[in-house]
Amino acid sequence: MLYLITLERELELQPRFFGPRLREVLEQKLISEVEGTCSGKHGFIICVTGMGNVGKGSIREGLGTALFKVQYSCVVLRPFKGEVIDCVVSSVSKVGFFADAGPLQLFISNHLIPEDFEFNATGEPAFVSTDEAVRVQAGAEVRLRIVGTRMDASEIFCVGTIKEDYLGVISQPAGM
């Protein structure tokens, strides 16, 4: 799920940036440091939407750099168990397929794909339904339910299922 939350971070800045553009530099630095990162608590930080309070910088002894406590608001992506999410299939193999929802990677095991889907390795690897109407292949958009998440310090990994009602492929890749 996506959230807009306010977080805080300490930024270290070199003295040469101390000047009229300080805030600008801080903002740039903040974006380069936090965007795209992931924490187990908040999930992926997708985008910094704004920078709030910038605390007074404190000079670090002996270095000359200054530490600024910066509050910023950002959009985070935090997956939850039981959440239904739309993803794009990124790769398919016989044990299941991987799908991406933005920076989030999910794995859907073949045990969690309905039984009437069969793995077909000819051509583009795909799970194909018995009536051959639906193909789960790279590029397809699927709706799935997250059955488990694993949050590491720097990575979130999810296991999903499409073996439920109203889950599965919602659009085939172009050219299908």
Place this chain on the structure above:
Amino acid sequence: MARTEKKLTKAKKQRGDSDEEDEDLEDDIEEDEDDVAPSAKKRRSAFIDDAAEEEDDEDDEEEEGDGRRGKKRLKRSRFVDDIAAVDEDEEEEEDDQDEGDDQFLLDEGEELPEVEDVGRRYDDRAAMIRRQDEELDAEQLEAYVQQRFGNQRDAAAEFGDGIEAGAVQQQALLPTHADPKLWTVETRGGSAREACVKLMQKAINKAAAGEPLLIRSVFYQEHLKGYIYVEAHKESHVKEAIRGLTCLFYGKGGQLVPMKEMVDAITVKYTAKGSNIEEGAWVRVKIGPYSGDLGKVVSVDYNADTAHVKVIPRLDYAAMVPKEERREQGAPSGRKTRPPSRAFSLADAKDQGLIVEQRRKPGGLGFYYILKNQHYEDGYLIKQYGRARLELVTGLPPLEELQRFNEVGISSRTGDDPDGGELAQLMRSLGEGAENGAAVRYEKGDKVVVTGGDLTNLRGRVTNVLSDGRVEVMPTQLGLNEALTFDAAQLRKFFEAGDYVRVNSGQHEGQTGMIVSVEEPICVLMTDATREQLQVFTRDLAESSNVASGVDTFGAYELHDLVVLDQTTVGVIISVAKDSCKVLTNKGSVDQPVVRVCRAIDIKRKVTREGTAMDSSHGEIARDSVVDMMDGRLKGRSGTVKHIFKKQLFLHLNDLLENGGFVCVMSHKVKAKGGKAPAGVAGSAKGGLANALRSPNPYALGMVPASPRIGGFGAAPPPRFGGGRGDGPPGGGFGASRGGYGSGGGRGGGRGGPDDRMIGQITTISKGPFRGYRGRIIKVTPTEVRVELEAQQRSVGVPRDAIPPEHGGAPLPREPPRFGAAPSTPAHLGMATPNHRWATQTPMHPGTMPMTPSHPGMATPGRDAWNPNLATPGRDAWNPNLATPAHPSSNPGPSTATPGTYGGGYAAADTPAFTPAFTPAEAPAPTPAGFNDTGSAWGTGAASGGWTPALPAGGPPTVGATPGGPTPGYYPTPAATPGIGASAYDPGSGQTTGVSSGPDWRLYEGIAVALADSGRVGVVRSVGSDGVASVALGSEDPDKRLQMPDNPEVIQTAASNLQLLPTKKKDVIRVIAGDFQGKMGQCLNMADADAIVKLDDGDMKVMEKGVVGWLYGRTS
């Protein structure tokens, strides 16, 4: 004949007229005969065997009625063993049996029928056996044998129970002085067994004659060769017994066995191999075609010490067809590979024309099949093995194997089978396994579900495990808030998909992962470490909150370590098991990875120091760089460099399932991604941002102030710096100051990129007073590099050539030497030298500019380069350092005129050789009008201006135009000749490596080219938008024309590396640059430096050779 003899003996025995003397005599004679006549021996041994058998038979008949000869033999050997195995009990019995011998004799006597009877009985029996052989089919026979001998097992069991008497009782059984003693008697040769039988026979005969032997028993031990034991009270009794037997040494007499050793002498340790193989056990076959295969014991024959084992057949039906037929069918013969194990298929066998016998199972349900004397049932092969040939599987076999084993039965089961069904079958086999395995261990916190009793299906968590094995459970449902106590057997562990678990026992012990699916009693989990799917028994799992990656150490090594296996082999540990690990080695390729299973001793050491490598475009790759694969099945996928070993990279691809996501790839088959800066840049303290704000470093944040269009031509860096290209305003930036002056639209600055790339790198200075110092490059000029030393708190300037080439110190090799075309312009005639000097010394001085005819050109955006406010490397042009080497006086001239030294090169250009060098170029020189072009329009004019000096192909006539000579002119003269765009002119070959108008590399597709770096020739297959061209390599024929093989090798190279091959008359061409860029036509004729071209739209044009590319293989 043997039979007749036997009858005779029998008869004699019956009559009771046998005389001991006679018997002995007869034996002696026979013994003598033995030596000369083997037939006699045969006869005699037959006699003896039969005699024993006869005795035996009678016993059997007493019990059961009749028997079979084949089985009898086994039985007999058993008979001898049995006596030995009787242990102390036997002795005891015999002690009790005071009248033992008499008793025996009496029974025997009573039982023995009349002579005629015996004869008739033998006839009857022979007839019956014959009948049986004819009538009984295998199944009936089997049933019969089972019926008759099946109870042997029970007997053995009972016997075993007897042994389990208490220790005191055992003590009481030990021999005393009053008991008979044991004597050993030496036998002739290895005839111990024979001697025993003979003695027995003798005892019978003597007893029948009323003169019983006084010995108690005779036996021999298999392990004691050449001796038999005789039990008797006195030695004389022994002597008496063995007298006359040729197979025993009468003269040596008996040797008393000390009483202490008596027990040992008669104890048989029955530890035959395979004795632990019982019915229903899981076993592995040790030998034969099924060696290593899992099997299940169907039945055990304890007498024969064999077991019937159910295994999955490995049949090659085609190979079973008789050879002659096979040859007729033309099928390949002599296949040696081991056929895969697969269920027996009647259809497959019949397809091959094999004769399969089908029979109804004894129970009446279903059929079994016999093919080539082998018995197949339910798809399994039922094969008999000696128990010693089987190895018991302790615990439960691996789940995968179990399932495969079960599937065979399921797949070949017929529909009418009542208890079919995969799950049921599996459950059943697992149930059996559970009995074997240890009981489930519950731990505090385990999620459980109640499986028995009133509270079935209640879920809860274990709160306590009591010492008596019962388990306290706190229910999680129903609002119950009191812990309940259950027997462990009433509970089952409970998991759901998505649970994070750890495997506590079994093969995968220590792994952690997420449950993907649950099918009681099996869970499928996806491991963290390797992203494999494992099947694990629920009972082996426990919830794990800890997100550690399971087993990730292997001795002193860790998962994903780079380890050395032997001198040339290294690899990454991709998975770790209990005592072995899998290593992806560097011996394979992306498409065919080589994975070795290693034990701890196979691993020599861990690689700790790792270098860097070059990607396809000579960019540096360090650990943690993100690279794109350019080749193979994973083309286009990107991975993170985890290890570098020489030129091989071990990449980790996140979404790759095999080999733990690792691949081994040659570094030149990947391309570093812009996404992540090389370690050097990123590693510098806040380098990214700092650099971004300071200089046009295209890495950081995409901030590219005033960056020129890098990649315009020539060796512009491979457009890896996507952000840099085309971002800058036309003509802006340092490009202009770098010889891209006036090159129109700011396309210039061939070196701009590489220089930038150097900034931030950590390098080691290789020359000069600071040789050996490491430091970070903070600034780059054409001649000098400023390095911030790590060891000292200062930065020093060092000549560029003091920086190792991999950090950009020396000019990149494929960057062809080039020079500003300035000297070749007419304007320069005669004044070239002074002009240069000024230009170099004070390039920015406005005063100098009017002096050069190229002044108008300066009006192009190129001029921006001199704007001192522009903080671009363009500034370097004014660096006084630059002027110095360029100064002729400061340089000795030709000696330094190597391509590598800019300044020196310039000096070379100053030498007298200079002028003649360019003379040939003068003639076609265009009017200076070209210079007046504005940047935007420079194309024609400048191009022609640039091209005019083009030397005849091959260019040898140019005296001073060694490749080195002109090159250096490039740097010092940038400002002098703006507007002349042909800065990429390569005098060495007379070619342009890149038309300075920033050629559209895509126009190169299909064109014959030479590669600047290697000199190889080929045809461009394609040029990607990233500036990487794939070139099919060919060869040059004696006429210097390109020839392409049928299956050319295709390589990837930077587009800037491409040089046009000369065109010839009638070639189909494409115009690469200039006004007619992209047009196709035909070359009508070649002049010195020009090509006369007829374009497809009918126009006839005279063009520079260098803009005309030969479309290989096309005809008009």
